[in-house]
Amino acid sequence: MTVNYHKFLDEAMLEVIKKVLLQVQNEGLQGDHSLYISFNTQDPLVQLSARMKQRYQQEITVVLQHQFDNLTVESSNFSVGISFDGIHEHIKVPFRAITGFVDPSTKFSLQFKYPENIDLLDELSVVSQEILNTSGGNANNTKEAKDNVIVLDKFRNKKKL
Numbered sequence: 001m002t003v004n005y006h007k008f009l010d011e012a013m014l015e016v017i018k019k020v021l022l023q024v025q026n027e028g029l030q031g032d033h034s035l036y037i038s039f040n041t042q043d044p045l046v047q048l049s050a051r052m053k054q055r056y057q058q059e060i061t062v063v064l065q066h067q068f069d070n071l072t073v074e075s076s077n078f079s080v081g082i083s084f085d086g087i088h089e090h091i092k093v094p095f096r097a098i099t100g101f102v103d104p105s106t107k108f109s110l111q112f113k114y115p116e117n118i119d120l121l122d123e124l125s126v127v128s129q130e131i132l133n134t135s136g137g138n139a140n141n142t143k144e145a146k147d148n149v150i151v152l153d154k155f156r157n158k159k160k161l
């Protein structure tokens with residue numbers, strides 16, 4: 001019997017994101033709270049305008065803060081209205097396409113590193129850390145932020161499927 005631990009962990013972490021988005025759907029975001037969600041734009045189930053897919057050919061990070069609407073969370077995806085460069089669009093993102101999730105106000109971050117996307121997601125790691133570092137913290141807060149980042153690559157099978 002082979003236990004696929006990384007799959008179980010990814011599923012559990014995606015459930016955390018789903019629960020957070022459901023709470024935002026039902027209660028909204030409070031104060032200066034914001035969520036950064038990165039996802040793979042090449043996933044065939046991602047619904048994003050051709051303009052944005054052309055501009056962000058592999059990955060994009062969206063920010064849910066002040067200017068988003070119609071957040072809808074379903075069992076396998078979420079959809080939201082959001083503005084890109086002043087142009088309103090409605091996007092749909094399957095949870096499986098999510099590559100990163102950052103909540104700077106609580107200094108919480110999740111990363112999903114898949115072997116075929118290691119280079120792309122290493123860039124996300126740098127961006128996530130920059131977001132956490134610039135969210136108004138001192139050296140102590142930065143250490144706490146690093147302590148809350150969950151990275152699972154060292155436990156994963158790195159061979160290509």
